[in-house]
Amino acid sequence: MLNFKELEDKCFELRQTVLRMCLKANTGHVTSSFSVVELLASLYYRDYINHDSSNPNWDDRDRLILSKAQASPLLYAILADLGYYDKKDLDLFAQKDGPFGVHLQNTVKGVETTAGALGHGLGLASGIALRAKMDRKLFLTYTILGDGELYEGSIWESMKFASHHNLNNLVGIIDRNFLCTTDFTENLIELEPLDKKIESFGWNCVKIDGHNLNQIDDSLKDLRNRKSRKPTMIIAETTKGKGLKSMSHDPLFHGVPPKGQENIDKAKKELKI
Amino acid sequence: MNKDITQRDAFWDELYLRAKEDRNIIIVSADMGAPSLDKIRTDLPSQFVNTGIAEQNxxxxxxxxxxxxxxxxxxxxxxxxxxxxxxxxxxxxxxxxIPINLVGVGGGLSYPDSGPTHHLLEDLSIMRALPNFNIYNCTDSFMAKELVGQSIEHRAPSYIRLERQPIGHIYENQSFDFSKGFEQITKGNKSVLVTTGYMTLKAKDIISDNGLNVDIIDVFRFPYDKKGLASTLSNYDHIYTLEEHFSHGGLGSSILETLNENGVNKIVQRLDAGQESFCYTYGGREELQKYYGLGSDDILNFLK
Structure with a gap:
């Protein structure tokens, strides 16, 4: 398990890796990946996800359903770092003969689900968590949702279902970066007050700074104790493109790596690559 | 088994027996009931999940x-x-x-007076377009019962399309060759009707009541054994298809593809629900079928 200083360094390293992957492929969601770096890194490197890279289908592993699958380069980078496959595979991200592309696929070791179509992850995770209850399994099921995904009606169908079935082994994490594809969420159709809406669906809901490692840690550390029968939703307020000033919090940078030599150089300089 | 039982009840009765012996069998209902399903809900509550009317979830x-x-x-x-x-x-x-079984009740015009939101004349086409799917268009309640064992023993994504009302039967207690996917009901004529589901029963009555010299082949699974069916059809002078489904992509389309892929150069005459409109007609299934040109007289004229 990494300490906070080490984790901070790991986050920087992961951002470098994701940027390299996406620049090489000239595609990929850099900014959507960067908003969840601290969250995914905390889950994997602070040991909040029980897993075994030598036995990816271990039945007692915790499940991670990355519903916002556009953050796939980040998950691929983490899984390579944790020994699921060779780091060299990352060089072929979204390229000919490469093992994976822009969105997530379940054929990759350590990846639970193919994803890319939004509004799937929470319901799928609910089914998995329900199975754990049925079979008295103690693993947790995490799902990471984008805030743009919350416009999908199926999310709210699943939200009702999970609380009704007391799925306190289900943890949702919303990457609340306030940005969709073309505009800010509150300009499109307002989502706020998001915590109140989720609580009214029967969930525990906590709001944190999604880049603050201490706050992330605090939100994750008691989940296994299941102090409540309710499922938990963590609203992690983040910055889309965090770590790259030149691309952050700007609707223009959805789904693309830096383009043009000047922007590429600027991004590389910021991340020291 | 009671021959007048609905496909739906035959299916759930058999599944109830299997589920009692296997706690890993789970039913997820979008707030749909049936007398036979109620047994599962009350006797095996931990294996019954009601999501409410939230089909996507x-x-x-x-x-x-x-x-x-x-x-x-x-x-x-x-x-x-x-x-x-x-x-x-x-x-x-x-x-x-991921191998779930979609059990849909009310294919075709099985909900006749509920209006076109409840009619379903597109699903064979749509589901045929998806890789990895088995589509079972159930013919009668005997087959519905057998589909339970088939779905348990052959774990694969499946769509089991059931009738809502009792519609009679054509098979007796028998096992079905689901990998072949079709059954020759009658033999010996130079003309053959290839049909599916409810229309198999309807056509059989029309053919037998009117003494028509037309054989019947019942297709109950997509994909079926294409080579086998093409070979059987190649022996006929006249090939007809009949389905309670829109024209595009259903049984008739599938038969044309099958013959073409296997080099069988025969004219196929098709009777189906066309491709023009939805239907706001009421008064029972026969009335709706008349609207679509699939009434008993239409079928008789088609096959004469």
Whole structure:
């Protein structure tokens, strides 16, 4: 398990890796990946996800359903770092003969689900968590949702279902970066007050700074104790493109790596690559 | 088994017996009931999950359960189960091949007086387009019962399309060759009608009541043994197809593809619901079928 200083360094390293992957492929969601770096890194490197890279289908592993699958380069980078496959595979991200592309696929070791179509992850995770209850399994099921995904009606169908079935082994994490594809969420159709809406669906809901490692840690550390029968939703307020000033919090940078030599150089300089 | 039982009840009665012996069999219902399903709900509550009228979530929850090894049946009105959920089904069950069983009641005009929202004349086409899917268009209640064993023993994404009302039967207690996917009901003539589901029963009555010299082949699974069916059809002078489904992509389309792929150069005459309109006609299934040119007289004239 990494300490906070080490984790901070790991986050920087992961951002470098994701940027390299996406620049090489000239595609990929850099900014959507960067908003969840601290969250995914905390889950994997602070040991909040029980897993075994030598036995990816271990039945007692915790499940991670990355519903916002556009953050796939980040998950691929983490899984390579944790020994699921060779780091060299990352060089072929979204390229000919490469093992994976822009969105997530379940054929990759350590990846639970193919994803890319939004509004799937929470319901799928609910089914998995329900199975754990049925079979008295103690693993947790995490799902990471984008805030743009919350416009999908199926999310709210699943939200009702999970609380009704007391799925306190289900943890949702919303990457609340306030940005969709073309505009800010509150300009499109307002989502706020998001915590109140989720609580009214029967969930525990906590709001944190999604880049603050201490706050992330605090939100994750008691989940296994299941102090409540309710499922938990963590609203992690983040910055889309965090770590790259030149691309952050700007609707223009959805789904693309830096383009043009000047922007590429600027991004590389910021991340020291 | 009672021959007048509905396909729906025959299916759930048999599944009840299996589920009693296997706690990994789970039923996910989008708030749909049936007398036989109520037994599962009351006797095996831990194996019965009601999602409410939320079909998309039903597919997702069922996929989560099936991904984890459960044998799962999702039950809803067929038009909503398929059309409201197609993208969920596509990703979870076709793309990832998570093996859930979609049990849809009310294919075709099985809900005649409920209006066109409840009619379903597109699903064979849509589901045939998805890789990795088995589509069972159930013919009668004997087959419905057998489909339970088939779905348990051959774990694969499946769409089981059931009739809502008792419609009679054509088979006796028998086993079905589901990998072949079709059954020759009658033999010996130079003309053959290839049909499916409810229309098999209807056509059989019309042919026998009117003494028509037309054989019948019942197609009950897609994909079926294409080579085998092409070979059988190559022996006939006249080939007819009949289905309670729109023209594009259903049984008739499938037969044309099958013959073409296997080099059988025969004219196929097709009778189906066309491709023009939805139907706001009421007064029972025969009235709706007349609207679509599929009434008893239409079929008789078609085959004469």
């Amino acid at each position: 039903s597919i997702l929850v069922a996929s989560g359960l099936a991904k984890e090894g459960k044998t799962v049946y999702v039950y809803a009105i067929a038009s909503f189960l398929i059309l409201n959920c197609i993208e969920k089904i596509r990703v979870q069950n076709s793309m990832m091949a």
